[in-house]
Amino acid sequence: MKCDYMNENTRILTLKNEVNLLRDKLAEKIVLMDHLQLHVCPNLDTDYILKFGSLKQKIETNRIECEKIKMKIGLIEKQLNRKSRLNLFEIDEQIENEFGKQNEYLKEISAKLTVTKNHGLKEELKGEDFKKLNHVYKETLLLLHPDLVDNFDYTMENYLLNVIEAYENYDFNTIKSIKVMTINSNFPKSKEKNIKELLELINLLKIRIEIINKDLIKIKDSYPFNQIDFLKDEEKVKEYKNQLNEEKKNYIAEYNHYEDIEDRIINNVDI
Template sequence: MSIIISPEFKKLKNRLSDLILIHHELLLQICPNIEREYLLKFGSLEYELYKKDVKLSMLKRKLQLIQIQISTEEEIDIELIDEILEEEFFKYKENIKKHMDELNGAMEEQHICLLSKKDTKRLKLIYKQCVLKLHPDLNPNLSNREKDLFIQITEAFKNGNLNALESLYYFVPNKKVEFESEIERLQELIECEEKEIAEIKEKYPYNKKELLLDDNEIYEYEVMLNNLITQFDDDIQRCMDEIDLI
């Protein structure tokens, strides 16, 4: 069954589907690709910098705990101090591990084959049609089977798997029923999508996009990170020397 719908409704629905596509592309493809490239260029240096930052903080805290024991005329108990440090810095060590896992993941994915411009265009075109017919915001009365189908389609889009997306597209129903009364709802959804897209573009990793396009900025950032690492090394050595003198 189909009914006549207003041009405004069609226009709004197409606008919303375009925004959903942009939103999903940012979340599922563009931002992950930016983050992967950023980690491959700077991940090792930032990992080393963070690790040294934690080490220096631990040494400073260790020195502080030793000085407290000395000031209270207690016998210096390094084993107890190390236990305290382990507990206090547990979450920081977990962050170090997480950072390394992210870096390893980026290195594993760097050899993934990218689609050609032609295939990328087709991927977006098919996905947009799927969004129009299966996205919950545009189709509030989806069956469970249709919801599961859209999850599979979104995963195929995320992975840039054109073959899988083309196969799944054959199972998308050809719905034609629309409701003009939903114009106000569509306008609200459009505003929401526009806001979320703007927020994504202001945050990491999208805010690193321009940096990755400028070779001079890349070089300058690498130099800055290396200088900070050297500075941390000097501070760490000074702190260790101070502890050894106690």
Template sequence: MEQIEMADDIIIFPEFDKIKNEIERLRIELSMLLLERDELQFVICRNIEAKYTLEFGSIEYRAYEAQCTALRLKRKIELIQAKRNRQEPVSIVAIEEILDQEFASYQKQLDERISKMNEALQWKESDALSESDSKELKMLYRKLVKILHSDMNPERTDAQRELFEHAVTAYKNGDLATLRMIDAMVGSETLVKQSGDTIEQLNEEKRRLQNLLKKIQESIAQIKTRYPYTMKEILEDEEKTEQLRQQYEEILGQYEERILFYRIKIEEMMGKSHE
């Protein structure tokens, strides 16, 4: 009986299907991890930061403002002393202009803190989604992640990339209506066509997805080690919340003492300069 030789490049279909199934499993896992990461970034951390700002924003602002004032007064003393050392006339107006320039970045940070407080107040006043709407929001977003996210679909078009950016913005803002509209546009579209792939291409895609999974897992872990997520434990514990408030009060008190000391020092220096 004649023996039939098998060509080296013949695809063993069970293996082919096994890899395709593994890739689909990885894609599902990746879409869930991407949703977890974005939920962490755009919802959980955003809520934590808003709660933290409402709880500590006022005292934190006052403490930072006092710090800026103390640093400015200290620098003012240095500039006055420099003028006196050179036996030059001291112009407070000119010195204040110099200080305005040197401390412009501090003022910018103070303004940013006010903006954060306004955002937190707006968040407090906004209407929260119902439990069912929240579930639908996550479901639609995860579906769009699978279809439009660059990690899931490296060959997406510019139009698809822009559409996904709109989806991300809608998810951040809890805009269910916009996500529904985008979902209606893309339908059940899939950008990945594996039917013509070879075993080598499928294995390469499998490795790519495995590497992405690892990176997303690391990203989630890093987010949980940074502000504002690190404030979650404090906000959930009344004792720790009160301890942090007292720390801010102590810092504010220390800077207020320095401010008083520096102002008295400046008055003494200016009194001597007019003698």
């Protein structure tokens, strides 16, 4: 009996060690995920917008203006074919109504561009400061994150949200303070688990690690992270800007072409 008890205790201790290792591994994955989502990707998106945003905004504006003038020509011809008196005010009003969503979209692009230019790139922590921030962040997550603790509750959720916000703002002191408060708090302690419960927890942690690994792959394969090498290549950036400028010129030329058509039609009509 004593031998069975010792074997069971040994087994429980081994499983607890595995749980701790998996929790630590999962915490590292969560830190990496948050680092990509809160720091790396926003900065890459900002960098992309600062490099190409203005040009893309002009291209989209010119493209929509081309669509508008083509529609205007069609409406003018339609009125003329009906032998109606040409009403340009009515036509312009109809076009603006038709393009309401596109106009709102252009306003959103403009607003995002303005905000991005005003805030610029977020300065990142380097070297030891970054390591310290990530280290204290991981330790605090181990105390508060729902995937890493058994006794997660509303108070812990509020702490966690503050920790994530502090991490986003590189606020080391706030994270450290919340860590200390958590350690000294009266949160209910996790109850001791038997072998079956520990095996179930190990399985859940492995599943969570697998899920977050897939999420990390998705982030790295999608915008803006997939632009990281491109944005660092000055020649490719320059080449893409040239392409965008050429596209902008083409839309301007297209608009001028349709504007000439519109002018010829209107000049031959009594309004």
